[in-house]
Amino acid sequence: MPPTGITEADHVVVIQLTDSHLFADPAARLLGLDTHASLQAVIDDVLANQSRIDRVLATGDITQDGSESGYRRFIAAVERLPAPCHWIPGNHDDAVLMETLGRPTGLWQDWIDVGSWRIVMLDSSVAGSVAGHFGEQQFARLDAALSSAGDRHVMVCLHHHPVSIGSDWMEPLGLRNGQRLLARLDGADQVKVVLWGHIHQQLDERRGNLRLLATPSTCVQFAEHSTDFATDTLAPGYRWLKLFNDGRIETGVIRLAAGSFLPEEGASGY
Structure with missing residues (x-):
């Protein structure tokens, strides 16, 4: 039951x-960890503890190897959840293959309208690069989403971090033009x-009135x-959001x- 004063009509749950980081080979491991088993365990927790779900967002690095089999294993896993799923690619993914598989099924969408919100799905991946970058096509997608959002509130989703997270080795691996993105969002009150x-x-940080959120992996934690x-040594997890x-x-x-x-102690090669 929702808390007193809150009804299901007041919000959506994401x-x-x-x-x-799934693999085509079910026996493959990431730093010694069975990523498929950990994803299934996270989904088990969602099913056990989330009484309502309106949308599921998968924000990149769906697979470790960019394989079609890996994506189909992910699709089979999230089909256990009672809500539509939408995905965007990360640096380990094959963005072209994800769009090919995802356009016909609704997994790949430029944006999604649910309740009083618009969720914009941006592709920050660059083929052959660990770091991310938004080309002009992505900024055009963002502009189109914002200009047509009407009175909706907006959440913007991407894979790479657009701000410094205080981790030296990850500093050059975020969104290379993150400041341009944030400057664009600073002028968009919605x-x-x-x-x-x-x-x-x-x-979980703030930039003025903008909430900045990142989420643990369903497998290895950094x-x-x-x-x-x-x-x-923190366990895998997920994030829930109520958008009012x-x-x-x-x-x-x-x-x-x-x-x-847990990953193998001293494991490397990520």
Whole structure:
């Protein structure tokens, strides 16, 4: 039941899954971790603890190897959830293949209108690059989404972090023209939140009236504020968001039980 004073008509519920890093080979592991099993365990938690879901957002690095089999394994996993899923690519993904698979099914959309909100899905991936960048096509998509949003509140989704996260090794691996994106959003009052993945850790900051959110991976976690690549012992997780009709946001991160799905100690080569 919703809390007193809140009805289902007041808001929509969004679940973010990110950085699942699936493989074509079911036996493959990422830093010793079974990414398919951890994704399924996260989905089990969503099903057990989220009584209502209106949309599922998958914010990149769906696969580790860009394989069609990996994407189909992801699709089969999220079909367990009772809401439509929409995805965007990350640096490990094949964006062309994701669009080919996703356009006919609704997985790939430029934006989604749900309740009083518009969710804009931007592609920050660059073929052959770990870092992200928005080309003119993505800025045009953003401009089109904002100019046609009407009275809707807006959430912008991408894979790469557009701000510094205080981690030296990840500093050059974010959105290379993040400041241009943020400058564009500074002038768009209807944009309330920017949501991303990529950093395999939790973040919740503000830039003026703009909420900046990042979410743990459904598999391996990265240590915060690290100079060099380092994993963490925190468990995989996901983010829930309540997007209210008046533009307010409630959100939180839920993780699996402590000690679940740890990478091999000292594993590297990500």
